[in-house]
Amino acid sequence: MGRNHPASATVNLCGDIIDPYPTPRLGQTLQESFSRYELESTLLQIAGNYSWTWDLEARQLFSRIPSVNGDSGLHPAERIRLLSEDAWATLIADREFAALARSAHSRIPPALAVTGPDTVAYFSPEFGVSEMLPQYSGGLGILAGDHLKAASDLRMPMLAVGLFYRDGFFVQALEDGEQRERYVTNNPRFLGLEATPARVPLQLADREVIARVWRADVGSTQLYLLDTDLEINDEQGRRVSDRLYAGDREHRIRQELLMGVGGIRALRQLGFDPPKFHLNEGHAGFLALELIADEMAKGFTLEEAIWAVKGRVVFTTHTPVPAGIDKFAPDLMRKYLAVWADRYGVDMDQLLQLGILPGSDDHFNMAAFCVRIAGRCNGVSRLHGEVSRVMFREVPGGSDITSVTNGVHANTWVHPDLQRTFEDKLGSDWHRGDESVWAAVDDIDDDEIRSQFRKGKLELMDTAHRQIGEPTALDPDILTVGFARRFATYKRADLMLSDIDRVLEILRDSDQPIQFVFAGKSHPADEPGKEVMRRVIAFAADPASQGRFVFIPGYNMAVARAMYAGCNVWLNNPIRPREACGTSGEKAALNGGLNFSILDGWWDECFDGENGWAIPSSASEDPATRDREEAGYLYEILTGEIAPLYYEGNGAAPSPAWLDRVRHNWKTLGPFVTAARMVAEYEEHIYQVAQSD
Numbered sequence: 001m002g003r004n005h006p007a008s009a010t011v012n013l014c015g016d017i018i019d020p021y022p023t024p025r026l027g028q029t030l031q032e033s034f035s036r037y038e039l040e041s042t043l044l045q046i047a048g049n050y051s052w053t054w055d056l057e058a059r060q061l062f063s064r065i066p067s068v069n070g071d072s073g074l075h076p077a078e079r080i081r082l083l084s085e086d087a088w089a090t091l092i093a094d095r096e097f098a099a100l101a102r103s104a105h106s107r108i109p110p111a112l113a114v115t116g117p118d119t120v121a122y123f124s125p126e127f128g129v130s131e132m133l134p135q136y137s138g139g140l141g142i143l144a145g146d147h148l149k150a151a152s153d154l155r156m157p158m159l160a161v162g163l164f165y166r167d168g169f170f171v172q173a174l175e176d177g178e179q180r181e182r183y184v185t186n187n188p189r190f191l192g193l194e195a196t197p198a199r200v201p202l203q204l205a206d207r208e209v210i211a212r213v214w215r216a217d218v219g220s221t222q223l224y225l226l227d228t229d230l231e232i233n234d235e236q237g238r239r240v241s242d243r244l245y246a247g248d249r250e251h252r253i254r255q256e257l258l259m260g261v262g263g264i265r266a267l268r269q270l271g272f273d274p275p276k277f278h279l280n281e282g283h284a285g286f287l288a289l290e291l292i293a294d295e296m297a298k299g300f301t302l303e304e305a306i307w308a309v310k311g312r313v314v315f316t317t318h319t320p321v322p323a324g325i326d327k328f329a330p331d332l333m334r335k336y337l338a339v340w341a342d343r344y345g346v347d348m349d350q351l352l353q354l355g356i357l358p359g360s361d362d363h364f365n366m367a368a369f370c371v372r373i374a375g376r377c378n379g380v381s382r383l384h385g386e387v388s389r390v391m392f393r394e395v396p397g398g399s400d401i402t403s404v405t406n407g408v409h410a411n412t413w414v415h416p417d418l419q420r421t422f423e424d425k426l427g428s429d430w431h432r433g434d435e436s437v438w439a440a441v442d443d444i445d446d447d448e449i450r451s452q453f454r455k456g457k458l459e460l461m462d463t464a465h466r467q468i469g470e471p472t473a474l475d476p477d478i479l480t481v482g483f484a485r486r487f488a489t490y491k492r493a494d495l496m497l498s499d500i501d502r503v504l505e506i507l508r509d510s511d512q513p514i515q516f517v518f519a520g521k522s523h524p525a526d527e528p529g530k531e532v533m534r535r536v537i538a539f540a541a542d543p544a545s546q547g548r549f550v551f552i553p554g555y556n557m558a559v560a561r562a563m564y565a566g567c568n569v570w571l572n573n574p575i576r577p578r579e580a581c582g583t584s585g586e587k588a589a590l591n592g593g594l595n596f597s598i599l600d601g602w603w604d605e606c607f608d609g610e611n612g613w614a615i616p617s618s619a620s621e622d623p624a625t626r627d628r629e630e631a632g633y634l635y636e637i638l639t640g641e642i643a644p645l646y647y648e649g650n651g652a653a654p655s656p657a658w659l660d661r662v663r664h665n666w667k668t669l670g671p672f673v674t675a676a677r678m679v680a681e682y683e684e685h686i687y688q689v690a691q692s693d
């Protein structure tokens, strides 16, 4: 292993380096106790691979390590380093802890060879691997994290590349009823990252910057993150990788050149030459320029070079709205890409043409560029595939866009107790299970599901208490509706509040009570999104809502996990068809939450009439009428169908009929919504096909 050699290795009299943390000898029995250093080494190795975030035993192990100053948000590697001698003495004496440590250690997924013809290098601007590695903003990043984890489970050779943002994405706090953005400086050494020797030079207009590269192990996949915060760079150079999705267009083009061109150079310096590249959204599209340059160096023309790289690049588009796509003005492109064009004798206008989205403006559209150069393109749900084929129909290759519906990494997102129930009833491979495996949810009895839900709600109440700073009036025994996502306006977080009198009436109902839990962040520059958030926060703070409408601040992966396990109903009401997929509903479904959603994204293809509820879409072209009508459907179904089913029969709630729906939800959605299914589809329909074309 040797991955976690401490900086403090000492040298003996003969000059040999003594590893103070030797790897435990094999053959030790599980009961045998550890020396202090053996235990520390074992724990650091487990913490050194992000597989601990989804390995149940590793999670259990780390939950037993005392937190420092009550801060359980610290990375376990950091908590281990901060343990007092007394705490060590207690842990060393604990035989059960030692057995757990050995067992968790034995399950760290070994690294895979990434030199073969099936290796894929996955490029993404953000990666949501854990709330402790705050390098994500929302769905796109979480999807990337889940993709790597599932690839690891399936033992697919995969490398991943992104940026290390020193300040990450902002942490949300509330002040005067508004979101306040707080940036926390991350020290990569405290986040389980390893420094690599790579130093990547990159010309950014008139200056050269050098990036270093960190490695995170995510199961058997390796994630490389480029970081320009080095002293040899000038102030502006150091700031290139400062924050995720912040700064002006010029800042963004620098970041995207670093990610694409720098990313491919980093892999090569580290000794990798992956045959295939997967672009998760277009931000890293400039990597194609590096591949094209290789071909042109062999004497090919630009067209021939593009043709040659097609079989190596696949592109996943995520944005069904043209305004949401990353694009750069021609002047900015000239400033940063003239170096490349000059070097390879490419006419700048010809290069700019590659990024034109017909019917749009003269900007270089990263998605249009990726559609032109990728051998295979896909949207992230069936409906989104259709929308994308229309949106890119004028771009060569645009009408061939297919779709792979997003999935979620079950072991990351399902509550640990429910995972144990699934293991017990469905078998240890439940998370990759087909319909026959999921049929066994019939063996989980009503009371077991009820007690699972109640526990989920109590934990959600704890989370809300911790995040808000005071207890809430949430009740573990009533129907709980959840909504958590970015506060982009198209998601309409305030649709529920369209008719305040109606909402207040619902909240006052003591016969069939319903409570609502909301969370989510708004992009710092999205004023309309922030306005929606102000309304939601103000309503939650209004005594008229009787504490039955709670907004949890500080949305992140941990808050999200608590919500999926603690909500009975997952609300989703975007403007159709703007939600490309919407993975939060899939996570809720695996946890036994029933979806209540507009027929958009994944739900459009998965709703079967029984596994949740559909909110009908209005036929009106007028936004105000549309919103009013759809809010009306929402109230009607919630009070006319959902609440009555939950409380049916006046016995224990949720009612047996509700629990039958939950089982039906698992049977129909369990086999489909997982990242295991998604990654297998990428392998079969996207990666393989791109290669053979």
Ligand SMILES: *Cc1c(COP(=O)(O)O)cnc(C)c1O
Pocket: 137, 138, 139, 140, 142, 484, 485, 486, 555, 556, 557, 560, 561, 581, 582, 583, 584, 585, 587
């Ligand atoms: C799943 C998830 C998302 C994506 O949710 P959508 O349904 O796509 O809006 C965003 N943020 C976090 C923290 C998540 O866990």
